[in-house]
Amino acid sequence: MQHQRIPMTVDEYHLMEQPFGYKVEYWDDHAVITPRENHxxxxxxxxxxxxxxxxxxxxxxxxxxxxxxxxxxxxxxxxxxxxxxxxxxxxxxxxxxxxxxxxxxxxxxxxxxxxxxxxxxxxxxxxxxxxxxxxxxxxxxxxxxxxxxxxxxxxxxxxxxxxxxxxxxxxxxxxxxxxxxxxxxxxxxxxxxxxxYDQMYIRLKYAWYRNEVWRRDKLGLFDGLDALKAERDFWLAQLDESSSFG
Known part of the structure; x- marks a missing residue:
């Protein structure tokens, strides 16, 4: 299996739905999608x-x-x-x-x-x-x-x-x-x-829901948004106090 390289603009990259568990980066006008090394x-x-x-x-x-x-x-x-x-x-x-x-x-x-x-x-x-x-x-x-x-x-x-x-x-x-x-x-x-679940998984889960809520709000996709916000808040509540996000 090889990582994915998908051609797109940087604006498209910021608004794409990111697959959970993968590292998604932007290089040379491409979204680069690679599995994380987490279990x-x-x-x-x-x-x-x-x-x-x-x-x-x-x-x-x-x-x-x-x-x-x-x-x-x-x-x-x-x-x-x-x-x-x-x-x-x-x-x-x-x-x-x-x-x-x-x-x-x-x-x-x-x-x-x-x-x-x-x-x-x-x-x-x-x-x-x-x-x-x-x-x-x-x-x-x-x-x-x-x-x-x-x-x-x-x-x-x-x-x-x-x-x-x-x-x-x-x-x-x-x-x-x-x-x-x-x-x-x-x-x-x-x-x-x-x-x-360990704290790394919880952080990844919270970050995914946080980004997905932002993405859908930006695109005006409001159906199901309240449920996503509830999931985001659920995972946030599981984080240790030492964990932080900007």
Whole structure:
């Protein structure tokens, strides 16, 4: 995925609707739109649930780490997480991520982790869980290769893992998603994860609503403006006193 460059005048730039979570700048008569490097923490209360497997789910096989790295690359090579990265660097990151997981660099690999297999036995999805230094269980990586997305494979993998966590007495599972990855955000919310907002997210949310209220008022777009103002004020109230805006 590459950043966007949209030709426009500076006046058009100031009055454009800015996508939330992105950095929007003006360079050389173009609006330049780039994903920010921010993530949103989410938490799920662990409760056993019915699983309808969309494919074959199995425990992780450490001998297949290279295949797992290929699955990572296939799932993420054209997403906001790696905007403007070249292919070789994404592959290197995928290799480090998988090897680092099994080496325990981010926490202890959890036995509830699963991988999804196609009919030919190839890996098409991963749900890697770990226990971090604080003893909390986290969803470290969730991915499905593009050809198998939107077939409830991610849901099946995580539901299977959650059921194992429930048996073990784990009460909470945490995860994160990229602030600009709408598909990941929507999946987390549908599954039941609840966002835990930090001050950076709150500042970005307030700034977006503040700018959108100003923009619509400037353009005479008054329908729904009161609702936007209410959202702006809601996020302003969540800010720490140390946060300030001009």
């Amino acid at each position: 949103v923490v989410t938490q799920l209360r662990v409760v056993a649930r019915v699983v309808s497997p969309a494919c074959r789910l199995v425990a992780l096989d450490t001998s297949r780490q290279q295949e797992m790295a290929e699955t990572f690359f296939a799932a993420f090579h054209d997403t906001v997480e790696f905007c403007d990265w070249n292919e070789s660097h994404i592959r290197e990151f995928a290799d480090r991520s998988i090897s680092g997981y099994f080496a325990g660099k981010r926490g202890v690999p959890h036995p509830a982790s699963v991988m999804a297999l196609a009919q030919d036995g190839s890996i098409i999805g991963l749900a890697l869980l770990l226990t971090d230094e604080a003893g909390d269980v986290c969803l470290d990586l969730l991915c499905v290769v593009p050809a198998y997305q939107r077939q409830k494979i991610a849901t099946s993998m995580v539901a299977t893992a959650v059921n194992q966590l429930s048996v073990l007495g784990v009460e909470t599972l945490s995860s994160v998603y990229h602030i600009c990855n709408e598909s990941s955000r929507d999946w987390h919310h549908r599954f039941g994860f609840v966002d835990v």
